[in-house]
Amino acid sequence: MSVVGIDLGFQNCYIAVARSGGIETIANEYSDRCTPACVSLATKNRMIGNAAKSQVITNFKNTVHGFKRFHARPFDDLFVQTEKPKLPYSLCKLVNGNTGVKVRYLDEDKVFTVEQITGMLLTKLKETSESALKKPVVDCVISVPGFFTDSERRSVLDATQIAGLNCLRLINDTTAVALAYGIYKQDLPTPEERPRNVVFVDMGHSxxxxSITAFNKGKLKVLATAFDPYLGGRYFDEALVNYFCEEFKSKYKLNVKDNPRALLRLYQECGKLKKLMSANASDLPLNIDCFMNDIDVSSRMNRGHFEDMCAQYLLRVEVPLKAALEQSKLSRDDIYALEIVGGATRMPAIKERIAKFFGKDVSTTLNADEAVARGCALQCAILSPAFMVREFSITDVVPFPITLRWKSPTEGGLGDCEVFSKNHAAPFSKVITFHKKEPFDLEAFYSSPADLPYPDLRIGCFSVQNVVPQPDGDTSKVKVKVRVNVHGIFSVSSASLIEKQKGEGEDMEIECEPMEQNDSGGEDQTKMQVDVEGQSQMDQQNEESRSNNKDGASGEKQDPASGGSKPKVKVKSMDLPVVANTIRQLNREVLHNFVAYERQMITQDKLVKELNDAKNAVEEYVYDLRDKLCGVYEKFVTEEDSKRLTLMLEDTENWLYEDGEDQPKQVYEEKLDALKRLGQPIQDRHREQEDRPRAFEELGKKLQLYIKFVNLHKQKDERYVHLSAEEMSSVEKCVNGSMAWMNSKMNAQSKLTVTQNPVVKVADIITKIQELDTVCNPVMNRPKPMVEEAPDTNDQNSGAHNGPTNRQGADGKGHQTKAGTKDMEVE
Structure with missing residues (x-):
């Protein structure tokens, strides 16, 4: 079973696999461990990754990049509308209101969802993994930003299904980094000791x-998270681009932003310049040849000027750091280490501000680019039954508070309750008890709009059906289980109807359930009762909660007013259907169609690849043969054949770049066969001429060996006297026949010129050697038969060799005895 972790980044992706007792980041077909998050669509096929990145300039309208943040985003969202003018490709509004990508594919205008584009990228990463592992890849763990909402996470999960992957877990970026950091630490404190608190800072491209994480031996617990979704390396690139656009406008009268191709080239050069400035504080040049209108442009920039330009972004670095520290309720002295990852953290100004805020040096022990992918692979190995991994539990957090709202009959309005607070442990389940007479709806939403980097607060609406009143007309007790799962997605996982007990009039109560394996937060086991105003007080202790849960599981509950003297009342429980209507999630039918269409595109890509391979094979054969006709093949072809073949090669080359530019695969194969009918005999004569002497030499050595063997037998050599005359006759006959065959073929071949086809081929000589070995080798290597010798009774040392008795061969006085006497024992 394969174990794969994928860092699905905004600009680049990384793949890590667990094998050979460790975690390895694998390379793609370009020997590059970094795969660009680009998808280029053309008239015949798709190009993904490195191949797509090379099309960013030439096919900019159909090359999609920077699409990660469009997952489940409505087209009218302010973020989408802000990004739209910056993109060289077109965005459009889908039927469901989401953002779509409009491109030209297979000579048709196509609209793809962001899930489909991400599915294409994941298909490429899957193929890269399978190529490296030499086995199918299905299970994986994929990273997402910690601030992704339910809708965005569901969108990524849909993309994994389109690619044919089974995502075992969506893990937050910083949590994956924490796992990659902590699982190898051998000196972590025990669970009884004070935990080791480590800050992880991840600034990527977008x-x-x-994240602040507490480590103990065998576990990590995320204490707090904070983020700025609009601060990353791309915003520093934009600052450079805007500066040079203004400079080129005044210096060269060029309006760069009106030319998408020039703007993309400027973005690429500014990205390179930013990296150079991180390592060099002096003035650095920016030169672009034929930038626009055949004009070469040049400029200069240094680190100090660059930091002044980006002051507004640098000031925002401390805000998430301060927020995370406050939420964790730790002081700076409680922080053990400060680990930074992500490409943008290589900027000196970023590192300085992070170190200054915490008052300690930053640590770069983790690979800044690959740490997330390695953490994903470790999590996949932990979840996979095929790997034995050190026991290590992970407790993540809920990034935004989640509230449930329902219709409250007691108040004639709406009731609500915050079921998961910010930084609540996750994954986690809670059981909420309602008292209802009819089906009801639960609306889940994020209750902190100021912190949410997403335009829609809604998570979804969950309808609890088949609720009926009790036989006496009173309300029924309905227990609803809500859950934040391993993906960080909220759901109403189940609901059940049970008989209402006496004295219960509350509208709703919440129970925290013990978690399954791999879940966290088991210490919060208290049972809460919540009134309609949302105020809460402690109802029972942990022991009572566990006792009630046990009673409820057995289907019986004791009346508390009876004091334990009355018999238990049996309670009936019935599962209720829950219909979920989540925000902006693909329905099953649409998702099934996307999966089928992705398979069609994969098949189309394979057909185009086979076609290109066939065409390239013709082109390669033309160039290779024409070059060798004037070189190593020159003496192996007649002048007439050489002229005819050269003319045919020239005609084929002209055809390739004219009528043969776009032909079916079979046409290229026929062209190649026609060329090989003339060229292959020449290649064969050259190869035979090179290899024939070595083959004849090998046959000659074998013949000399077997001739010597025959002569030794005739001379009665003691090594071969056991061989029969018939066997030796067959050997001698085979040797003489092979010798005659070799001499005749060598004589016949010597009479031919190198332009004629040989009378004997290397394959024939090898066959003759094998025949010779088959006949002669078993006879020559047959061992002598074993001869058993009778024991010698006169051997005075036989007693020492044949047994422990001291009477064997000599009497007690040391005189030799006669065989057969009573003093002699012979076995």
Whole structure:
């Protein structure tokens, strides 16, 4: 079973696999461990990854990149509308209101969802993994930003299904980094000791994330997270681009932003310049040849000027750091280490501000680019039954508070309750008890709009059906289980109807359930009762909660007013259907169609690849043969054949770049066969001429060996006297026949020129050697038969060799005895 972790980044992706007793980041077909998050669609096929990145300039309208943040985003969202003018490709509004990508594919205008584009990228990463592992890849763990909402996480999960992957877990970026950091630490404190608190700072190309994690031996617990979704390396690139656009406008009269191709080239050069400035504080040049209108442009920039330009972004670095520290309720002295990852953290100004805020040096022990992918692979190995991994539990957090709202009959309005607070342990389940007479709806939403980097607060609406009143007309007790699962997605997982007990009039109560294996937060086991105003007080202790849960599981509950003297009342429980209507999630039918269409595109890509391979094979054969006709093949072809073949090669080359530019695969194969009918005999004569002497030499050595063997037998050599005359006759006959065959073929071949086809081929000589070995080798290597010798009774040392008795061969006085006497024992 394969174990794969994928860092699905905004700009680049990384794949890590667990094998050979460790975690390895694998390379793609370009020997590059970094795969660009680009998808280029053309008239015949798709190009993904490195191949797509090379099309960013030439096919900019159909090359999609920077699409990660469009997952489940409505087209009218302010973020989408802000990004739209910056993109060289077109965005459009889908039927469900989400953002779609409009491109030209297979000579038709196509609209793809962001899930489909991400599915294409994941298909490429899956193929890269399978190529490296030499086995199918299905299970994986994929990273997402910690601030992704339910809708965005569901969208990524849909993309994994389109690609044919089974995502075992969506893990937050910083949590994956924490796992990669902590699982190898041998000196972590025991669970009874004070935990080791480590800050992880991840600034990538598009976002800034901070996490504070507490480590004990065998576990990690995320204490707090904070983020700035609009602070990353791309915003520093934009600052450079805007500066040079203004400079080129005044210096060269060029309006760069009106030319998408020039703007993309400027983005690429500014990205390179930013990296150079991180390592060099002096003035650095920016030169672009034929930038626009055949004009070469040049400029200069240094680190100090660059930091002044980006002051507004640098000031925002401390805000998430401060928020995370406050939420964790720790002081700076409680922080053990400060680990930074992500490409943008290589900027000196970023590192300085992070170190200054915490008052300690930053640590770069983790690979800044690959740490997330390695953590994902470790999590996948932990979840996979095929790997034995050190026991290590992970407790993540809920990034935004989640509230449930329902219709409250007691108040004639709406009731609500915050079921998961910010930084609540996750995954986690809670059981909420309602008292209802009819089906009801639960609306889940995020209750902190100021912190949410998403335009819609709604998570979904969950309808609890088949609720009926009690036989006496009173309300029924309905227990609803809500859950934040391993993906960080909220759901109403189940509901059940049970008989209402006496004295219960509350509208709703919440129970925290013990978690399954791999779940966290088991210490919060108290039972809460919540009134309609949302105020809460402690109802029972942990022991009572566990006792009630046990009673409820057995289907019986004791009346508390009876004091334990009355018999228990049996309670009936019936599962209720829950219909979920989540926000902006693909329905099953649409998702099934996307999966089928992805398979069609994969098949189309394979057909185009086979076609290109066939065409390239013709082109390669033309160039290779024409070059060798004037070189190593020159003496192996007649002048007439050489002229005819050269003319045919020239005609084929002209055809390739004219009528043969776009032909079916079979046409290219026929062209190649026609060329090989003339060229292959020449290649064969050259190869035979090179290999024939070595083959004849090998046959000659074998013949000399077997001739010597025959002569030794005739001379009665003691090594071969056991061989029969018939066997030796067959050997001698085979040797003489092979010798005659070799001499005749060598004589016949010597009479031919190198332009004629040989009378004997290397394959024939090898066959003759094998025949010779088959006949002669078993006879020559047959061992002598074993001869058993009778024991010698006169051997005075036989007693020492044949047994422990001291009477064997000599009497007690040391005189030799006669055989057969009573003093002699012979076995």
């Amino acid at each position: 976002s800034f994330q901070v």
